[in-house]
Amino acid sequence: MAEMELAELLFLVSRRLRHGYLHRLVPLGLNPGQARALRALADAGRPLRMVRLADELRIVPRSLTPVVDALEEAGLVRREVDPANRRSTLLVLTPEGRKTAERARDARRQAGEELFAVLSGAQREQLGELLGLVDAQFS
Amino acid sequence: MAEMELAELLFLVSRRLRHGYLHRLVPLGLNPGQARALRALADAGRPLRMVRLADELRIVPRSLTPVVDALEEAGLVRREVDPANRRSTLLVLTPEGRKTAERARDARRQAGEELFAVLSGAQREQLGELLGLVDAQFS
DNA sequence: TATTGTTATACTCTATAACTATA
DNA sequence: TATAGTTATAGAGTATAACAATA
Numbered sequence: 001m002a003e004m005e006l007a008e009l010l011f012l013v014s015r016r017l018r019h020g021y022l023h024r025l026v027p028l029g030l031n032p033g034q035a036r037a038l039r040a041l042a043d044a045g046r047p048l049r050m051v052r053l054a055d056e057l058r059i060v061p062r063s064l065t066p067v068v069d070a071l072e073e074a075g076l077v078r079r080e081v082d083p084a085n086r087r088s089t090l091l092v093l094t095p096e097g098r099k100t101a102e103r104a105r106d107a108r109r110q111a112g113e114e115l116f117a118v119l120s121g122a123q124r125e126q127l128g129e130l131l132g133l134v135d136a137q138f139s
Numbered sequence: 140m141a142e143m144e145l146a147e148l149l150f151l152v153s154r155r156l157r158h159g160y161l162h163r164l165v166p167l168g169l170n171p172g173q174a175r176a177l178r179a180l181a182d183a184g185r186p187l188r189m190v191r192l193a194d195e196l197r198i199v200p201r202s203l204t205p206v207v208d209a210l211e212e213a214g215l216v217r218r219e220v221d222p223a224n225r226r227s228t229l230l231v232l233t234p235e236g237r238k239t240a241e242r243a244r245d246a247r248r249q250a251g252e253e254l255f256a257v258l259s260g261a262q263r264e265q266l267g268e269l270l271g272l273v274d275a276q277f278s
Numbered sequence: 279t280a281t282t283g284t285t286a287t288a289c290t291c292t293a294t295a296a297c298t299a300t301a
Numbered sequence: 302t303a304t305a306g307t308t309a310t311a312g313a314g315t316a317t318a319a320c321a322a323t324a
Contacts (some may be wrong), residue, residue: 009267161313
C-alpha cells in the first residue's frame with residue numbers, strides 16, 4: 001500500500017518537473033531530451049562519440065540519432081568523423097551550443113527550484129540521498 | 140547545483156519505475172496509462188464520467204479517449220450514457236475489468252517493491268512524505 | 279452560451295530490427 | 302565477425318484546436 005502511493009507520487013511529481021522544464025525550454029527551441037544531451041556534452045568538456053553519449057543518457061544509440069539531428073540543425077552541435085576510428089562520430093559542441101547549454105542549465109535549475117520550493121535545504125538533501133540510493137542499486 | 144542533481148535523479152528513478160511497471164503489465168495486455176485509469180475507476184468504487192476521471196488522472200479529457208477506447212475494446216470497461224445528463228458518458232467497470240484492475244495493482248506493487256527494495260520501511264515513509272509535500276504544493 | 283466528449287493532428291521519448299560502412 | 306551509426310517502423314503519453322450534441 002505504502003509502495004503504491006510512493007510509486008504514484010513519484011510518477012506525478014516527475015511529470016510535474018517535466019512540464020515546468022518543458023515550458024522554460026520553449027524559448028530556447030529545445031525539448032527536454034535535446035537539452036539533456038546538450039548538457040551532458042557540455043559536462044563532458046570534450047567531444048563524445050554517439051555510443052558514449054547514449055550510454056551516458058541511458059538510452060540506445062538509435063534513440064539519440066534524432067536528438068543529435070535536431071541539435072546539429074540548430075547549429076549547437078557538429079558531427080565529425082573520429083580520426084581514430086572512422087566508424088565513430090564525434091559530437092562537438094559549437095560556441096553557440098555551449099551558450100545554449102548554459103541557458104538550458106538555468107532552465108532546469110529554475111524548474112527544480114520551483115518544484116522543490118516547499119522543501120528546506122535539509123529536506124532536499126534528504127530527498128536526494130533517498131533517490132540516490134534507489135538509483136544506485138541499478139548502476 | 141543540488142536542485143539539478145535532484146531533478147535528474149527524479150527523472151531517472153521515475154523512468155526506471157515506469158519500465159518495471161510496463162514489463163509487468165505486458166501479460167495483462169495493458170500499458171501504464173490504461174492500468175492507471177482502470178485502477179482509478181476501481182478506487183472510485185462507482186462509475187465515473189470522462190471529465191471526472193481525466194481530472195483524477197490529471198490529464199485532459201481528449202487524452203483519456205484512446206485510453207478508454209482500449210479498455211472498452213478489451214471488455215474491461217463499458218461506456219454508458221449518463222441518464223442524469225445525456226452529454227456525459229459514464230465509465231462502468233465490468234467484472235473482468237475489476238479482476239484486471241486487481242492484477243494491475245499487484246503489478247504496480249511489485250514494481251514499487253523492486254524499485255524501493257534498497258530502502259528501509261522508515262526510509263520509504265520519509266520519501267513518501269517528502270514527495271507528498273512537493274506534490275501537495277500544487278494541489 | 280457553456281459543457282462533454284470526440285475527430286483530427288502533432289510532438290516527445292523510447293524501443294527493436296535490419297542495413298551500411300568500417301574495423 | 303563485431304562495432305558504430307542510421308533508416309524504417311512502432312507504440313506510449315500527452316497536447317491544442319475544431320466540432321457535434323446537449324444543457
